[in-house]
Amino acid sequence: MTFMIASTKGRGLERMSDKATRIGIMICTAKRPRMLEDCVDSLLAQQLAGDWQVEVCIVENDAAPTSRGVVEAVPAASPVKVRYYQEPRRGIPFARNKTLEVGLANGYDWIVLIDDDERADPTWLACLMRTAIEHGADVVSGPVRRSYEAPPPRWWKLLKPIVGPDGMTLDEAPTNNTLLSARLIRPDGANLRFAEALTFGYEDIDFFSRAHKLGYRIVWSPDAFVEETIPASRVQPERLIARVQSTAAAQVLAARLRRGAARTFATFAPKGIRRLIGGALQCALFWPGKRLGSEKATDSYYRGRLRLARGLGIFRGLFAILPNYYSTVDGN
Structure with a gap:
């Protein structure tokens, strides 16, 4: 069976190419199985092109397999295979580097990063891939719609959303909604990894800033939405x-x-x-x-x-x- 992409630009349905493209969607998680389940459900509902081989890889950043049940609950007949891995060393960059090693081992052409507390729109992956191909990009980043369980305090300044056209050039990107070419991490490419000293944040901005300085092209995909619910405890x-x-x-x-x-x-x-x-x-x-x-x-x-x-x-x-x-x- 061939799945087709619904274009977000009004040009109908089309295949991306004649050659199979291997895509790995990576999720780092720790002690949030309910949120992870919602995230995975949104990924299983993606509109896929027939020339894509898409897999979801979950990396548990804990010694306890808290989230294994989420993987085991995925129907065997699902067109998207879900794999489970563990990185027992606690720390965001350790888990992120595990996703890169998994991506290399599984031979993915493209790696997509999404957080375990996010849910992707059905056309999310299609938008990221289309932007990458149309603009010859190595990295594509998309927007996050945030909703709050409780309103933030008046004195807290909310993040200003990026506003710009499809393909707008960026000099950095986060990991909460980003597609990257495997060229960035392969030994015959940039061989980039997340800085493991940055266990308390900013490892994503640092990673993609280094990619930008090496000449890799980072662009914006305004229609590739994910949604994030901010727990009351975080505000x-x-x-x-x-x-x-x-x-x-x-x-x-x-x-x-x-x-x-x-x-x-x-x-x-x-x-x-x-x-x-x-x-x-x-x-x-x-x-x-x-x-x-x-x-x-x-x-x-x-x-x-x-x-x-x-x-x-x-x-x-x-x-x-x-x-x-x-x-x-x-x-x-």
Whole structure:
């Protein structure tokens, strides 16, 4: 049986090529079997081209096989095979590198990265592949629609979505909705891997930034949507502050790995000092108003906390003192 792609650009149905294309969709997961099941269900519902051989590979980042049952529940007659692997070393880059090794071992031409708390639109994979082929891209990234179980605080700035046409050039990408050519990871290509020192985030931006600097083309696919539900626990004030500190630490450590300790210290230490002092002063100034229940003072107090967290994160990154933000699992 031949499956056809429904074009998102109004040009009807078409095959991508006459040669079979092997595609591996990779999911890293840890202790979130319900979310993972929803993600896998969305992948099994993808519109596939007849010249694709598509498999889903789940990498459990834990010694306990919590999610094996999700794989075992997939019908044997499913056109998409689901494979299960484990990476017992806890840490995002270890699991991500496991997906790359799996991709090489299984001989995939393209590798697609999606998070276990996301659900893909039925045309998601078709849009990513079409953009890659039409624009001669090595990497394609798509948008994430986010919904919140609880509203974020007023003082928290939401991520600004990328806005641009199909094929718009990017200089980096995350791993929450991204297609990449196996050329990036093959020994006869760039042989790239995620930096295993970045166990607390930013390993994805670092990976694709390095790919961009090597000349690999990263583009945008605005119709390749995934949806993510943000658990209420992730928008609690202390959790958001911890995230900001972890992100700052990861960015600085990534810079240190690329540029060396001395140059990185000279660049970031003054910024860290300014943010520590400024954040502490802002917290002290608005704390009394927060205690009295003033919304404006409360917002200013927490913005000071964020500034202070960025300063602390900078020095964590400079001295490679690892935050533990990702040791807490949000969702189930």
